[in-house]
Amino acid sequence: MSDFKEVLFESKNLINVIKNSDIGELQSIAHEIRDFIVETVQQNGGHLSSNLGTVELTLALYRVFDFPEKDMLVWDTGHQTYTHKILTERMQSFKTLRKMGGISGFTNIFESKYDSFGAGHVGTSIAAALGFEKAKKLSGEPGEVIAVIGDGALTSGNALESLNQVVGQKSNLKIIVNDNGMSISDNVGSFANNFSLIRTGKGYNTFKKQLKSFLRETHLTGLETILEWIRDNMKHNLLPDSIFESMGFKYLGPVDGHDLETLIRVLANIKDGYKKPVVLHIHTKKGCGIDYAEAKPNIFHGVSPLEKNTSPDQKKSDQLSFSDAMGYTLAKFADYDDRLIAITSAMDIGTGLHHFKASCEERFFDLGITEQSSLVFAGAMALKGFHPLYAVYSTFLQRAYDQIIHDIALQKIPLVVAVDRAGLVGNDGPTHHGTFDINMLNPIPNIKVYAPDSVSNMVRIMNFLMGKKWNVANPIFIRYPRVLEDISYEEIDKIIFNDEKKDPEQWEIIQNHQYNPKIELIIFALGTMFNQCKQMINKVNFPIRLVKVTSVKPIDTSLIQQLFNPENNITNQQKIVISIEEGMRTGGFGEHLIGFLKEKYQNQIFKTICLGIDQFITQGNRDELLHETGLSTQSIYNTLEAEIGEIIHQHTMTS
Numbered sequence: 015m016s017d018f019k020e021v022l023f024e025s026k027n028l029i030n031v032i033k034n035s036d037i038g039e040l041q042s043i044a045h046e047i048r049d050f051i052v053e054t055v056q057q058n059g060g061h062l063s064s065n066l067g068t069v070e071l072t073l074a075l076y077r078v079f080d081f082p083e084k085d086m087l088v089w090d091t092g093h094q095t096y097t098h099k100i101l102t103e104r105m106q107s108f109k110t111l112r113k114m115g116g117i118s119g120f121t122n123i124f125e126s127k128y129d130s131f132g133a134g135h136v137g138t139s140i141a142a143a144l145g146f147e148k149a150k151k152l153s154g155e156p157g158e159v160i161a162v163i164g165d166g167a168l169t170s171g172n173a174l175e176s177l178n179q180v181v182g183q184k185s186n187l188k189i190i191v192n193d194n195g196m197s198i199s200d201n202v203g204s205f206a207n208n209f210s211l212i213r214t215g216k217g218y219n220t221f222k223k224q225l226k227s228f229l230r231e232t233h234l235t236g237l238e239t240i241l242e243w244i245r246d247n248m249k250h251n252l253l254p255d256s257i258f259e260s261m262g263f264k265y266l267g268p269v270d271g272h273d274l275e276t277l278i279r280v281l282a283n284i285k286d287g288y289k290k291p292v293v294l295h296i297h298t299k300k301g302c303g304i305d306y307a308e309a310k311p312n313i314f315h316g317v318s319p320l321e322k323n324t325s326p327d328q329k330k331s332d333q334l335s336f337s338d339a340m341g342y343t344l345a346k347f348a349d350y351d352d353r354l355i356a357i358t359s360a361m362d363i364g365t366g367l368h369h370f371k372a373s374c375e376e377r378f379f380d381l382g383i384t385e386q387s388s389l390v391f392a393g394a395m396a397l398k399g400f401h402p403l404y405a406v407y408s409t410f411l412q413r414a415y416d417q418i419i420h421d422i423a424l425q426k427i428p429l430v431v432a433v434d435r436a437g438l439v440g441n442d443g444p445t446h447h448g449t450f451d452i453n454m455l456n457p458i459p460n461i462k463v464y465a466p467d468s469v470s471n472m473v474r475i476m477n478f479l480m481g482k483k484w485n486v487a488n489p490i491f492i493r494y495p496r497v498l499e500d501i502s503y504e505e506i507d508k509i510i511f512n513d514e515k516k517d518p519e520q521w522e523i524i525q526n527h528q529y530n531p532k533i534e535l536i537i538f539a540l541g542t543m544f545n546q547c548k549q550m551i552n553k554v555n556f557p558i559r560l561v562k563v564t565s566v567k568p569i570d571t572s573l574i575q576q577l578f579n580p581e582n583n584i585t586n587q588q589k590i591v592i593s594i595e596e597g598m599r600t601g602g603f604g605e606h607l608i609g610f611l612k613e614k615y616q617n618q619i620f621k622t623i624c625l626g627i628d629q630f631i632t633q634g635n636r637d638e639l640l641h642e643t644g645l646s647t648q649s650i651y652n653t654l655e656a657e658i659g660e661i662i663h664q665h666t667m668t669s
């Protein structure tokens with residue numbers, strides 16, 4: 015074990031170590047932290063590139079400021095906080111990163127007093143920091159508040175609207191812009207262009223050298239002197255008219271975010287000194303220090319667990335995700351339909367739209383982290399006769415709720431929203447589970463919400479809607495999970511080529527072999543839950559009809575009529591109705607369906623059970639989480655046994 019590895023693993027107070035180490039020692043500690051992050055992410059999965067980019071920044075921040083007692087640190091998004099976690103009493107538990115019962119991959123106020131504000135969605139750091147600063151001021155507490163935000167997150171609506179408030183609120187916030195030129199993929203938009211001009215301009219390198227020698231050679235530590243020097247040189251070399259300065263901030267930088275010495279000097283000079291909000295622009299390398307992550311920072315933004323000692327991109331899989339299948343299918347359709355448009359909010363790879371981008375770049379739009387604007391943009395294109403599909407994770411669609419109601423549904427704009435990662439997403443945990451989309455969408459008029467049970471059926475539904483002909487008259491939402499399936503691109507090609515279609519509004523029934531004229535169980539299983547239930551029904555020696563529900567709304571009233579038609583029910587058979595969905599129970603599909611059935615067929619309904627999710631769900635792998643939420647095959651069986659076991663046994667014996 016190297017000395018510094020020992021320091022890292024053995025020390026009870028790493029912050030103290032950081033405060034008392036010289037630059038050389040800090041660099042060695044940075045090296046060990048990087049190794050430890052890579053090792054842990056290889057085992058547990060997680061955000062690799064972003065965390066490799068913030069090691070030195072985090073060390074410098076803890077070296078200079080006194081978190082959390084005096085100063086406060088607010089991380090945006092929270093996905094780049096592994097070094098922060100390691101330094102703040104979580105070194106020993108870091109091995110449990112993202113595992114069930116372990117530490118979160120994001121900031122979490124229940125986990126540590128050092129995590130000042132929980133995050134997972136981008137763009138909240140500046141507003142939170144401003145709120146903390148005001149609260150500190152009103153209660154007479156000293157200390158600085160620092161927000162760290164990436165160049166990607168900075169372009170989100172939330173961040174920009176807060177940025178616009180800082181100066182007017184007479185704030186002294188210190189905002190550190192961690193600029194690596196990347197969101198998950200390349201960052202887009204005017205801010206990104208501006209930053210990129212600074213980074214690639216000749217002036218930046220000259221400035222870096224000049225700043226370094228200035229700091230070395232001068233013994234002046236007077237804040238004004240150094241900052242004036244930075245500003246003047248910046249102005250001459252780089253930024254005649256900084257966006258931030260014109261907004262009223264003191265703009266400093268760009269500073270090399272991997273140069274510990276300079277970072278510490280600049281942060282120390284900012285501390286307590288400037289009675290004005292400051293933007294410190296640092297330049298970092300996403301994936302810094304690890305060749306493969308530096309070369310492909312987008313691929314290693316978020317990675318799955320790996321075999322030890324293999325580079326993550328060596329992983330092979332003969333399975334496909336719903337996301338890849340969706341993006342691939344859409345790309346195929348672009349050949350038939352020259353009005354088809356694909357839109358993402360900075361998630362081209364995650365949503366599989368990179369397939370579309372690769373084959374049809376002129377009709378692919380990455381609008382950055384702007385879920386609200388992206389939806390409006392899609393709506394406007396649809397009104398001009400184009401055929402937009404906006405792919406977005408369920409959890410991020412929450413950001414655009416008003417746009418769904420006010421801009422899209424109210425105007426009944428015909429477009430498709432592909433709601434990816436709907437349901438339990440696994441180790442990213444509660445900030446990322448897609449468990450609210452059904453409840454959000456269910457009450458909204460004019461829209462339709464589909465929920466395929468499998469990749470192949472999703473492709474068939476896509477064929478039905480937009481294969482060879484755009485068949486979309488309403489806003490359509492297709493929700494599908496973060497799940498891999500054994501299906502190949504060739505099989506998808508066949509479905510597309512043969513134009514196999516599925517009308518999702520027509521549900522299907524399967525039945526186990528028995529019939530009981532007195533009582534039966536009808537299970538309405540939405541989307542993914544069909545598979546869990548299918549495995550279960552053959553275990554049960556009791557008449558069950560399992561309905562594969564592929565649309566949240568509209569509900570299939572003709573199938574319901576077929577099941578409940580009183581004229582067919584001459585034995586006055588009673589029914590136990592169960593609904594099951596991978597989403598919040600309250601206000602979900604099941605509550606709505608059962609309400610409808612009770613209103614129409616009360617006298618046939620013996621009992622109802624509505625299965626779904628009741629609380630914020632922790633992190634863990636999908637199987638663990640399905641089990642925890644009562645949605646795995648085994649736990650559904652257990653619930654039935656507990657709730658209606660008696661009835662089942664009674665009727666099984668007498669039938």
Ligand SMILES: Cc1ncc(C[n+]2csc(CCOP(=O)(O)OP(=O)(O)O)c2C)c(N)n1
Nearest residue numbers: 064134135136164165166167196197198360
């Ligand atoms: C509202 C929302 N949309 C999308 C995401 C997905 N996401 C997580 S990190 C990220 C990129 C952030 O880029 P940046 O802030 O520059 O940080 P970096 O990873 O480059 O350090 C995105 C798009 C999210 N977390 N929240």
